[in-house]
Amino acid sequence: MTLQGPTPVPQGPVPVRTAFDRRELSVILSVYGRMVAAGEWRDYGISCLHDMAVFSVFRRTAENPLYRIEKRPKLRLRQGMYSVVGIDGQILKRGGDLKTVLRVLERKLIRAVD
Template identity: 55%
Template sequence: MSIVIPLAVTSGTRPNSGQVAFTRLELDRIMSLYGRMVAAGLWRDYALELGAKVASFSAFRRSAENPEVRLVKDPALRQRQGEWVLYGEGGVVLKRGHELAGVLAVVERRLLKAVES
């Protein structure tokens, strides 16, 4: 005989797993920028880290180096400075904000300068 164990049904787009993750639209925007940076020859590798408190995307010029940029989503800061933080190569904060597009604009401007020269 078998025992059937009912699974809890959660409402919403993401189950309450205690893990912060990027939504499909956010990841699409991030990976679109990553693809354009790879095509321009500026980035070669990336890393995703999904944790209990934050989710981060890191982009590398080479795999063995420190990340050139690191984008962090921290929902705990949503009501304060904004849940998005962009860190530079030395760990310095390049931009904070409530909207992903505004934070990624810093990197997109760098891409425009690289394409123009």
């Protein structure tokens, strides 16, 4: 019988996850707060994946997201790393500046008053 020590843990690089930083979350939550106050949105979810971060917006908790705000750093030199995706998967706006990309959502807040 031979005695073995503990199995060594692989010492590779730690998998990096993409996430929104504080400034980005501040901009997103500002728009989210206005839409909640208007009664349009009620819930959100944040996913930090390997290649992208997603802020999903829901009208009700049990539904599919109305909009997804995505951050894909690999696209920053091409189309821009931020995008807003609709419920059907269509990209509504894409660009390198988060505030500019989120303007597509603020248009939904503007209504005609009689």
